[in-house]
Amino acid sequence: MGHSPITTDDKQNSLQEGLDGERESSSPEMLATIHPAYSKPSQIARMLSHNPSPSNILSLQRTVGNRVVQRLLHPPEVARAEEEETVKEGTLPDMQLDEVPEQLKGPEEEHKEDSTNPTTGRAATAADGSSSPGPLQLSVGNMGVEFNNPQVDLKSNSGAKDAVESGTVGTEWTNPGTKTVSPFGSESFIPGFKNLKWKAGEDKAKPSFKVDFTLSVDCPWGVNGGGKTDVPSATDGVVTAEPHAASGKKVYEQIVADLTPALNEKSWRAPRQYFWSKAICARHETYHSTDDKAWVETTGKKLVTDYLNSKTVSADKTEDDLKVHLTKAMKDLGTANFAFYTGGASSYFSYAGEERAFGDGKAPYQQLAKEVGEQGAKLEAAKTPAPAKGTP
Amino acid sequence: MSDEQNKRACPPHIVAAGFPNRTQPILQREQDMFPLLVERLLGLDKHEPDGSVDYSQSLTMEMLEENLEDPKNPDSSAAFLAGRCQPTDPPDQTKLTTLLRAAVDAQESPVDFGFVEASMSLALRGEPEIARRKLLPLVRGKASVFGETSLAASYLAQLGDASGYPILLDALNNSNEHTRLMAVRQFLAFKPFDGQTIDGKTINIKAEIAGRFKDTEPIVRREIPGLLAEAGVTNLKKLLQPVAQHDANEDVRAAAQDALTRFG
Numbered sequence A: 001m002g003h004s005p006i007t008t009d010d011k012q013n014s015l016q017e018g019l020d021g022e023r024e025s026s027s028p029e030m031l032a033t034i035h036p037a038y039s040k041p042s043q044i045a046r047m048l049s050h051n052p053s054p055s056n057i058l059s060l061q062r063t064v065g066n067r068v069v070q071r072l073l074h075p076p077e078v079a080r081a082e083e084e085e086t087v088k089e090g091t092l093p094d095m096q097l098d099e100v101p102e103q104l105k106g107p108e109e110e111h112k113e114d115s116t117n118p119t120t121g122r123a124a125t126a127a128d129g130s131s132s133p134g135p136l137q138l139s140v141g142n143m144g145v146e147f148n149n150p151q152v153d154l155k156s157n158s159g160a161k162d163a164v165e166s167g168t169v170g171t172e173w174t175n176p177g178t179k180t181v182s183p184f185g186s187e188s189f190i191p192g193f194k195n196l197k198w199k200a201g202e203d204k205a206k207p208s209f210k211v212d213f214t215l216s217v218d219c220p221w222g223v224n225g226g227g228k229t230d231v232p233s234a235t236d237g238v239v240t241a242e243p244h245a246a247s248g249k250k251v252y253e254q255i256v257a258d259l260t261p262a263l264n265e266k267s268w269r270a271p272r273q274y275f276w277s278k279a280i281c282a283r284h285e286t287y288h289s290t291d292d293k294a295w296v297e298t299t300g301k302k303l304v305t306d307y308l309n310s311k312t313v314s315a316d317k318t319e320d321d322l323k324v325h326l327t328k329a330m331k332d333l334g335t336a337n338f339a340f341y342t343g344g345a346s347s348y349f350s351y352a353g354e355e356r357a358f359g360d361g362k363a364p365y366q367q368l369a370k371e372v373g374e375q376g377a378k379l380e381a382a383k384t385p386a387p388a389k390g391t392p
Numbered sequence B: 001m002s003d004e005q006n007k008r009a010c011p012p013h014i015v016a017a018g019f020p021n022r023t024q025p026i027l028q029r030e031q032d033m034f035p036l037l038v039e040r041l042l043g044l045d046k047h048e049p050d051g052s053v054d055y056s057q058s059l060t061m062e063m064l065e066e067n068l069e070d071p072k073n074p075d076s077s078a079a080f081l082a083g084r085c086q087p088t089d090p091p092d093q094t095k096l097t098t099l100l101r102a103a104v105d106a107q108e109s110p111v112d113f114g115f116v117e118a119s120m121s122l123a124l125r126g127e128p129e130i131a132r133r134k135l136l137p138l139v140r141g142k143a144s145v146f147g148e149t150s151l152a153a154s155y156l157a158q159l160g161d162a163s164g165y166p167i168l169l170d171a172l173n174n175s176n177e178h179t180r181l182m183a184v185r186q187f188l189a190f191k192p193f194d195g196q197t198i199d200g201k202t203i204n205i206k207a208e209i210a211g212r213f214k215d216t217e218p219i220v221r222r223e224i225p226g227l228l229a230e231a232g233v234t235n236l237k238k239l240l241q242p243v244a245q246h247d248a249n250e251d252v253r254a255a256a257q258d259a260l261t262r263f264g
Helices: A028-034 A041-050 A054-063 A066-073 A077-083 A097-105 A251-259 A278-309 A318-342 A352-383 B024-041 B061-068 B076-081 B090-106 B113-124 B128-139 B148-158 B165-172 B177-184 B187-193 B205-214 B224-230 B236-246 B250-263
Strands: A089-092 A135-148 A161-165 A184-187 A190-200 A208-218 A221-224 A262-264 A267-269 A312-314
Touching: A089 A318, A097 A190, A097 A318, A135 A190, A135 A278, A135 A318, A184 A278, A190 A318, A208 A278, A208 A318, A221 A278, A251 A352, A267 A352, A278 A318, A278 A352, A278 B177, A312 A318, A318 A352, A318 B177, B024 B061, B024 B076, B024 B187, B061 B076, B061 B090, B076 B113, B090 B113, B090 B128, B113 B128, B113 B148, B128 B148, B148 B165, B148 B177, B148 B187, B165 B177, B165 B187, B165 B205, B177 B205, B187 B205, B187 B224, B205 B224, B205 B236, B224 B236, B224 B250, B236 B250
Parallel strands: A135 A208
Antiparallel strands: A089 A190, A135 A161, A135 A312, A184 A221, A190 A208, A262 A267
16 A cells, blocks of 8 residues: 655755754645645646746745755655655645545545544554554644635636635635636635644554644635626716616615615625625625634634544554545535534525624615715705706 | 436425424425535535525436445435435436435445435435434444534434434533534434433433523524424523523524514
8 A cells, every 4th residue: 555645854855944854745736735826736846847947946935935845856765765664654635625526535445434432552553563453543733724715706816815824834826717606696615634744653552643734724705796787886987866777766776775785584685686786795705704714713623623533543554544534524524614604594594604794794785875875865966956046 | 408408307305204203393494404405516505596596496316316426425415315305207216215225335434424314315215224223323322523423313313213312412512512513403303202211311302402502602502592493392482581681692692582583
């Protein structure tokens, strides 16, 4: 069974300025996730091999770090060969929820569920040559949380990132431009793991298996007016005192009607029949993403930690077992987030997440509708000619 | 005829299926969940419905087959829906049962939502003994963090077996608020067993649900008013008024007030 990619302490590759010999993954997969300019791992490796110009190297050093760059320029082949004989620690490629089917293929051999509270266990077989390994209690070591909430709509490809606790990851660029966004918008929760490193404990009397990782969550969102007219502000040219062709009301009156929120079940919703506010809809979807951010930093993080800490891995299939546990944690974290979103309610306008998000947009809608009404009154006044002096 | 028109529909078919413990509130929950889970299969995530599509009528056999084709990794939404819809053609009905049976047989790690859902759906499609046999081991250990064991306890109760009650109580003592929340949502299924004793524990769903008003986390307390109303408990006003007035969390107070307004 392979154990690639695996890294070890490698002094040979720690000669550069600022290097201290600390283990670090150099897998191209990891680089792709952390370098902002390249969406595929091969692009980074290709760039360095074909054009290792100082500017390119400097760019990567600033983003993924000097040690990683040195690893790509000087692959640690000698060290890797030695690792095959003494595997006690390693790394795994990044994982993301939309890759679940492939991840779940996992080991070729049949996987059996481990016991949740093992009382016996032995040190890693591959490390000490034991022939009948027992389970190793899994424990979460360092765990960071990374959060991305890129906007995805037909007019914007830009992403926004909010690194919360970022031990090893500098920046990230996400651009899932294929997401379909129906009116008036949507938001997704896509969990994943990055910077996965595992290490088997060396105390044979107390076998252990520690995993460090960053819990990475992408929350892409988008808005779509569905053909409605955007009202950027009360003073925008769209606000007029002319008749609205479809409704027969004055345009500003129709806008006020469309943007005035009314309570629907538990949510304050603006009807938006002809007009919408792109900015407030974007605020709504962004609210969902920050709602998810707060959840994953508290409940979500605890869920993953508690789950993994209740698991074991077999000493002879550490990576495969770990992959199974991580895949399940990732999948179930998405399900748990959905339970948080619905709050056990039975319909959309009663979902806890919608109640919060529509509640957040209530005051901005009311304010915009009020200002449009005031602007309409001004426009009406301007249309009415002032009576001439002396006119009775 | 377009590809869409050629697809084989699997419309909702949410029934007690001969199990009296699948009470009306349970069936109502499933009716509410049905379109939501279809949307999840369609990858729609959190989005505002515009009312133009009735997603409860959008489920197709193709969607179910695609999401259940790997028996070791059945999608939990598809596994749920496969027991709550009924295709018109008998061969498709047989196909669904076959897919579910394969998923149930293939699982060696039963603590999995897809497996639990597939087991219950198999019961609803006429094979309850297999489902009981597969679900029982899940409620004999410790409560799982994500809530699979609580769901299994609920399904067993719907099939007439209350032996999962202790694992719900165990889950209520978990340090993780999500685990507690997933447990408290499942007490509804034990209402037909109220007053019975399982492993020395007397079933009292009103006391257990209302007891969660003392939960440290608002995310749990917030759902209690709705769960009490759903369970049809008596003296709702007496339970909810103090919460509506004094709970430390605004969302919890609002949830209690809302339940008072609608059900009190």
